[in-house]
Amino acid sequence: MRETKLFAYVDKGTFVHRLSGLTKLVCFLLLTLATMFTFDIRVLGAMVVLSIAIAIISKLPFKRYRAFIAYILVFLLFNFCLNFLLAPDYGENLFGTRHELIVFTEFYTLTLEEIFYQLCKGVKFLVILPLGLLFFYTIHPSELASSLNGVKVPYKVCTVFSLALRYFPDIQRDYTNINLAQQARGIDTSKKAPLKNRILSFTKVLIPLVFSTLDRVDLISNAMELRGYGKDKTRTWYSFRKLERNDYIAIGVCILVFIFVLVMRFVVVKDLFWNPFI
Amino acid sequence: MREPIIEFKDLTFRYDAQKNPTLKHIDLTINRGEKVLIVGLSGSGKSTLGNCLNGLIPFTYHGEMSGSIKIKGKETRESSIAELSKMIGTVLQDADGQFVGLNVGEDIAFALENDNVELDKMHKAVDEVAKLVDMQDYIEHSPMELSGGQKQRVALAGVLVDDVDILLFDEPLANLDPATGKTAIELIDDLQKKTDKTVIIIEHRLEDVLWRHVDRIVLIRDGEIILDDDPDKVLASDILLESGIREPLYVSAAKFAGVKITPDMHPSDIKRFTLSEDDKKKIFDWAKTHIETPVDDREILLKGEDLRFSYDGKKTIIDGVSFEVKKGEMFAIIGKNGAGKSTLSKLLVGFEKEESGKIYLEGRDIKDDTIYERGKEIGLVLQNPNQMICNTMIFDEVAYGLRNAHIDEDEIKERVEETLKICGLYEMRNWPISALSYGQKKRVTIASILVMRPKIIVLDEPTAGQDYRHYTEIMEFLEKLNNDGQTIIMITHDMHLMLEYCDRCFTLVDGKIYFEGRPSKALVDKEVTEKANLKMTSLYDLANIVKMDPDDFTQSYINAERSMRHAGN
Known part of the structure; x- marks a missing residue:
């Protein structure tokens, strides 16, 4: 059978890989949350440097995510164009000045303020993108559930994640088999068939998939119950890695970054944006 | 106490x-x-x-x-x-x-x-x-x-x-x-x-x-x-x-031969099973009367030539497999999990494409046939019927492949009803499928393939999880189809199944054919059984006890079993 791997987890043994899953989750949440609070380009710039630095330390294979990154950049460009079309004066209203760069009409004028505003937004993505990739690239699938439980997500919800990871390849394999078997009986799910037929054909693949999956669900829930699942309010996790010195350091650094961002936002600048124009 | x-x-x-x-x-x-x-x-x-x-x-x-x-x-x-x-x-x-x-x-x-x-x-x-x-x-x-x-x-x-x-x-x-x-x-x-x-x-x-x-x-x-x-x-x-439970083979062989089994013979353990000289002779004589090696001069229907395949280009799953299946044959592909049985069956029905080698059906290279075209000639029945059934009524399910081919409804009706009769489902043709047992569902899936009139049916583990009675039911049904000329290929690790019903088998070991021939020969050969994760049949031990060639003895048992089954029908 063809091997299917949802997460391409490879233990590269870097500092980040060796951290507990809980640390990875907490740091990821802290840093993304911090990013949400501010549009201050100086702060965001520092965060970009930080997140790219971590990505390099953990040997994130940027090449593998090339298509994904390109997609995000195109999306950003598209977003910029759309913003400009609908509200080209948003930047000048925000910052209270108007430095004209290119004048198309009086309304459609590209200002320095508008570009600066868009830049602030774009940089945010540059912070979050490597962090997100990093999180899924360095967390071991079986650590995900225990980590979520570690940040107080109810354990039954966490189990759903880990079961989804466990059985996704099986269901994917079922789907392939069913799909092929139906094609052999004359269903055309290929692009050649008209859309209406394809949708109809698709339901014919879906029905057996749903029924065979329901069989599986029944079995799994029995198997879990027979081993005492769900009787207590809490449970422990075999794959949980206890926090060590490095974990506390990493979490500490992230908390400091988080506080720094809040201080910049609410004490120093007292505004969402840092305004270089006044 | x-x-x-x-x-x-x-x-x-x-x-x-x-x-x-x-x-x-x-x-x-x-x-x-x-x-x-x-x-x-x-x-x-x-x-x-x-x-x-x-x-x-x-x-x-x-x-x-x-x-x-x-x-x-x-x-x-x-x-x-x-x-x-x-x-x-x-x-x-x-x-x-x-x-x-x-x-x-x-x-x-x-x-x-x-x-x-x-x-x-x-x-x-x-x-x-x-x-x-x-x-x-x-x-x-x-x-x-x-x-x-x-x-x-x-x-x-x-x-x-x-x-x-x-x-x-x-x-x-x-x-x-x-x-x-x-x-x-x-x-x-x-x-x-x-x-x-x-x-x-x-x-x-x-x-x-x-x-x-x-x-x-x-x-x-x-x-x-x-x-x-x-x-x-x-x-x-x-x-x-x-009660429909199968006895150990050596016990039924002894009973066939007319030996009266008593508890002090320790029939529950072949290693301790004791037979008197008289009983041994009885079994020997009985077996002698049933030796007869079937001859097979049927023409070749399907032929594989040096097939090779791997999923990832690195690990070879099928490694130079050549074989021939004759018209009207009941043929078994055996081997342990991961030996490439399922993959080979996928090559046969066109779900996967061989990297090299050729498959000929009646002498025609079928490489370029689409899955659907291939499906009309070589139909695959999946192991789990729930993975195949996509309609709610029996008639519709069986008619499904024909309707996709836009055959006119009168002809569909005729062919579906004919198939349902063969499969013993005619009385139930207007039932919802949900009312059927697992074995009956299995039969519906076989019918839904049979109705396309394929030259060959490939079944993946047709009797997995079935008890002896249901197993016998499914196998006798397949045997009947086979006797009517249907060529059947089965993937199985059920030894009884291939011993009793199949004409020939080959064992796959690490993607290569290790043995090809009559099942009775495979199951008394220590090396073959070990390589293919099979088990020597207990008839081998009984043959040794009565001092007869194990292959002959096993073949006699099969012959006797088959003729009794046919007499019973």
């Missing part, structure tokens, strides 16, 4: 969805340290009995229960599944489905996790139990990297980690190849000797379980215990056969 650990007293149970009780007035006592085999057909109530023990009844499957079941003196209905799971560990039939962890360690630890055991203790306990089932080197492995037998070991470890007193195995052999099944029975036996646990095995593959000693056999029929006795006494009687 041994201490009873399980006591059923006048237990009757009826599922809410059913009219009649599934278990009726069960009285059964099992003592501490005993090893009990529970046999019965599907639907006889044997699995229900197991579910009464582990608490799925009455806590998950609801129904009306009267009488009493006590485990270690405690009434189960006053307990809970969680509490019962500390006394009785259940190993389910489907070792893959019940593997809930992402790797071996996690799965073994599952019960401990639910008990809030702290991490260090948990890891230590898991390591110890893993060693007990010989899986200590696989702690980090994911289920996808394990074989069926290994998954079962993990499942066993997962209940042993709780230090239960009773081990309950629900059809432990159903998904294992013969050699792995044999190892599983040995493992259960060794474990019981080491730990003195009470063991209950629910299984209909009697001969395979009897590979190691059991203390008692309990036979269930229609929800009642009709026999509860020493294995030797059980085998000496004819009650198993009457």
Whole structure:
């Protein structure tokens, strides 16, 4: 059978890989949350440097995510164009000045303020993108559930994640088999068939998939119950890695970054944006 | 005096969805340290009995229960599944489905996790139990990297980690190849000797379980215990056969030959089975009259030439396979899990494309046929009928392939009805499929392929998980099709199936053909059986006892069996 791997987890043994899953989750949440609070380009710039630095330390294979990154950049460009079309004066209203760069009409004028505003937004993505990739690239699938439980997500919800990871390849394999078997009986799910037929054909693949999956669900829930699942309010996790010195350091650094961002936002600048124009 | 650990007293149970009780007035006592085999057909109530023990009844499957079941003196209905799971560990039939962890360690630890055991203790306990089932080197492995037998070991470890007193195995052999099944029975036996646990095995593959000693056999029929006795006494009687349970081959061979089996001959164990000189001669003479090697001069229908295939371009799954299937043949592809059987069948039906080599159907290279075109010539029946059925009514399901081909409705009706008649489903043509049993659903899927009039039908494990009666039903149906000229290829690791029904077989070992020829030859050849994870048939041992060539003897048995079956029809 063809091997299917949802997460391409490879233990590269870097500092980040060796951290507990809980640390990875907490740091990821802290840093993304911090990013949400501010549009201050100086702060965001520092965060970009930080997140790219971590990505390099953990040997994130940027090449593998090339298509994904390109997609995000195109999306950003598209977003910029759309913003400009609908509200080209948003930047000048925000910052209270108007430095004209290119004048198309009086309304459609590209200002320095508008570009600066868009830049602030774009940089945010540059912070979050490597962090997100990093999180899924360095967390071991079986650590995900225990980590979520570690940040107080109810354990039954966490189990759903880990079961989804466990059985996704099986269901994917079922789907392939069913799909092929139906094609052999004359269903055309290929692009050649008209859309209406394809949708109809698709339901014919879906029905057996749903029924065979329901069989599986029944079995799994029995198997879990027979081993005492769900009787207590809490449970422990075999794959949980206890926090060590490095974990506390990493979490500490992230908390400091988080506080720094809040201080910049609410004490120093007292505004969402840092305004270089006044 | 041994201490009873399980006591059923006048237990009757009826599922809410059913009219009649599934278990009726069960009285059964099992003592501490005993090893009990529970046999019965599907639907006889044997699995229900197991579910009464582990608490799925009455806590998950609801129904009306009267009488009493006590485990270690405690009434189960006053307990809970969680509490019962500390006394009785259940190993389910489907070792893959019940593997809930992402790797071996996690799965073994599952019960401990639910008990809030702290991490260090948990890891230590898991390591110890893993060693007990010989899986200590696989702690980090994911289920996808394990074989069926290994998954079962993990499942066993997962209940042993709780230090239960009773081990309950629900059809432990159903998904294992013969050699792995044999190892599983040995493992259960060794474990019981080491730990003195009470063991209950629910299984209909009697001969395979009897590979190691059991203390008692309990036979269930229609929800009642009709026999509860020493294995030797059980085998000496004819009650198993009457109840649709298959006897060990050497026992039925002796019975065919007219030997009267008595308990003191130790019929439950081939190693201790004693026959008088007179009986030996009887068997020898009987076998002599049935020797006759079938000749086969039929023309070649399907031909594979040096087929090669790999999924990832690195690991070769099919490695230079050449074969011929003759017109009208019943042909078996055998081999252990992962040997490439399923992959080969996918090449045949065009689900995957060979990297090199050629497949000829009636001399025509079929490389460029689409899946659909190929499907009309070589139809594949998947193992699980639920994976094929996509309509709600039987007629529509069978007509489905024809409707996709836009054949006019009159002709469809004619062909579907004809097929339904062949498959014994005509009376039910207007039924919803949901009303059918598993075996009947299987027949619907076969009908839905047959209606396309393919030259060859390929069946993936047609009898997996079926008891002897349903198995016989499916196989006799296929045999009938075969006698009408239908060419059938089966992928199986059921030895009885290929021995009794197939003309020829080949065994795949690591993607290569290791043996090709008559099944009777394969199953008496030590090297072939070892390489293909098969088991030597017990007829081999009996042949040695009566001093006859094992291949001839096995062939005689098959011939005798077939002629009796045909006489019976």
